[in-house]
Amino acid sequence: LGSDPEGSWVATELPDYYAPWMNVAANLPHLIEGHQLRREMPLLSTQYLRGHRQLRLARLALGFITMGYVWQGGGRQTILPRALAVPYCTISELLDLPPILVYADCVLANWKKRDPCGNKPFNSAGNLDILFSFPGGDSNKGFFLVSLLVEAAAAAGIKVPSPNEIARGQALRVKCVNPGVFFRSLRIYLSGWKDNFLMPEGLVYEGVWDSPKQFFGGSAAQSSTLQCFDVLLGIQHSAAQGFSAEYLGCMRDYMPAAHRAFIQTLASGPSLRQFVLATGDAGLHAAFNKCVSALADLRSYHIQIATKYITIPAGRCRAEQQQLGGCVHKGTSVLSERGTGGTGFMRFLKAIRDTTRKAQLTEQ
């Protein structure tokens, strides 16, 4: 278990019985690039998994293997073999999460401290590493760890940060993620099989369900932290173009059950917004608007990132393929189906940012 002063946050090991899962997940880039990720895998029982953390780690390993198996080599497998499907769906049901890789897997559970016994803070530069990767080298580490460090910094906003935590937040080192690698590799492996023209029926989970099932791919909209802030500040996203408000609501089913319940509790509790308005206190009013403004800035930054990592590489990809006279290869991921050059995904991000901006309390 990843040991740390606050107790072990994540499991980093499973009982040896699960070595077949852990070995395949740990060697995924090599197995995919060597076309060696095959159906053969022993059907293991989930009965030897102990506790929430081991269930999350097992789900993380099976999630990476599932995405790697489905999207290996640029193609797609539409049937998930029972040796993966049965344990993956069993564990997913126990955790009340869908049987597809989600943000809470590849960001929140996919890390370990390089120096587990030391007292270096959680996010001290260079002390973190990821557990599993897709093809794409260090861009995996940059992408997943930057997202994790954003979560760690934002978490301080949900509980009263100590001065030390604020100081630590500055240690957030932005790691390099290659836009081309992100667009051509990482993004593909995070793709889902709902609203995806490459898998119009969805995925058959062999030995679990008779018919194929559809699930959304990974997205930052699955970050419970971000949705917490929206709810806390009373920011309600209407049916934004390209995505519906239901998409954001649906993403709560892709969050850990405890996070989902916390957001629901915030949403059904007294309105902070109404409280601040009722006090008529100028200082509170200004502080509330400062929070709304910071969230809008984060949304704007996300748009800049999506432009750099999806819109621009997608434009280059289209130009290259048109030069080659080939058909334009549309992205396969939820990120790309709506994130390819001003399409629904960008409109969605802009609508979300604009709704956030409008949530400022107007002058009294």
Ligand SMILES: N#Cc1ccc(NC(=O)NCc2cnc3scc(C#CC4CC4)n23)cc1
């Ligand atoms: N499953 C899953 C899962 C889904 C999303 C995330 N995180 C995330 O999008 N963070 C933003 C980010 C931080 N650094 C970098 S480089 C490229 C990006 C990007 C992007 C999208 C296109 C907007 N980013 C993590 C896991």
